[in-house]
Amino acid sequence: MTFMMKNVSYSIKNNGERKSILRNINLEAAAGEFVSIIGKSGTGKSTLLKLACGLEKPDEGEIMIQNMPSVPGSAGYMPQKDLLLPWRTVMDNLLLSPELQKEKKEKKKEAEALLERVGLSACQEAYPHELSGGMRQRIAFLRTLLTGKDVLFLDEPFGALDAMTKKDMHQWMAALWRELNKTIVLVTHDLHEAVFLSDRIIVLHPSGETEEIMVQLPRPREAFLTPEITGLINTLESRITHESYQGIS
Numbered sequence: 001m002t003f004m005m006k007n008v009s010y011s012i013k014n015n016g017e018r019k020s021i022l023r024n025i026n027l028e029a030a031a032g033e034f035v036s037i038i039g040k041s042g043t044g045k046s047t048l049l050k051l052a053c054g055l056e057k058p059d060e061g062e063i064m065i066q067n068m069p070s071v072p073g074s075a076g077y078m079p080q081k082d083l084l085l086p087w088r089t090v091m092d093n094l095l096l097s098p099e100l101q102k103e104k105k106e107k108k109k110e111a112e113a114l115l116e117r118v119g120l121s122a123c124q125e126a127y128p129h130e131l132s133g134g135m136r137q138r139i140a141f142l143r144t145l146l147t148g149k150d151v152l153f154l155d156e157p158f159g160a161l162d163a164m165t166k167k168d169m170h171q172w173m174a175a176l177w178r179e180l181n182k183t184i185v186l187v188t189h190d191l192h193e194a195v196f197l198s199d200r201i202i203v204l205h206p207s208g209e210t211e212e213i214m215v216q217l218p219r220p221r222e223a224f225l226t227p228e229i230t231g232l233i234n235t236l237e238s239r240i241t242h243e244s245y246q247g248i249s
């Protein structure tokens with residue numbers, strides 16, 4: 001498995017007491033797979049991604065990326081907010097992490113090629129405030145890609161975008177994922193997004209249990225709501241509203 005979480009538990013200190021956030025989580029993703037994690041607010045999805053990419057340490061359990069324990073830098077991570085630095089141009093934002101690792105020169109060509117590939121070469125010298133929300137998220141995603149990692153964790157990357165921009169982003173992401181052959185684990189609240197993009201969807205229940213739903217729809221997928229897509233969305237909605245896992249009926 002390219003990504004694996006085994007018996008992972010995590011708690012935080014809250015007013016002197018330990019508060020359990022995740023209990024005994026088992027998850028995995030195969031090479032090139034697109035997996036989404038959905039669930040009610042507060043079930044620990046963002047925490048799970050931070051653990052997955054080594055930014056937090058579990059109390060118990062094992063987290064592996066490409067057969068090695070996950071540490072910061074094992075995988076690409078895109079947080080909920082784009083975190084583009086307002087005083088740096090698009091190119092300088094893309095080269096932020098390579099610059100810190102003294103690889104700026106080597107990565108510049110790669111950054112130019114990526115911008116070209118997604119039709120954003122013209123905004124290379126623009127500042128974040130000059131870009132639309134969709135463009136900013138594209139740049140933030142390209143920055144995650146520039147880490148060169150095969151496994152990418154994305155935390156609600158399109159959450160703040162309007163419906164039309166989101167639709168464009170879904171198609172853009174699906175095409176790039178196919179082309180680049182990355183393993184992606186995405187946290188989202190948008191069930192249509194999860195169905196449109198994923199091979200597999202994990203429902204994280206408030207009880208801490210997880211449930212898995214396969215998306216066996218041919219690709220490329222329809223951007224509009226077909227009866228199959230609507231059916232899956234309804235299934236997911238009914239699973240999320242269950243307080244705990246009761247088996248798929």
Ligand SMILES: Nc1ncnc2c1ncn2[C@@H]1O[C@H](COP(=O)(O)OP(=O)(O)OP(=O)(O)O)[C@@H](O)[C@H]1O
Nearest residue numbers: 012014021039040041042043044045046047048189
């Ligand atoms: N630093 C922290 N201090 C206290 N509580 C925290 C901290 N980080 C997370 N939590 C709590 O952990 C739980 C899980 O938070 P997390 O953000 O992972 O959930 P989520 O499923 O991603 O939520 P959402 O869908 O609303 O983004 C929540 O109850 C949250 O209040």
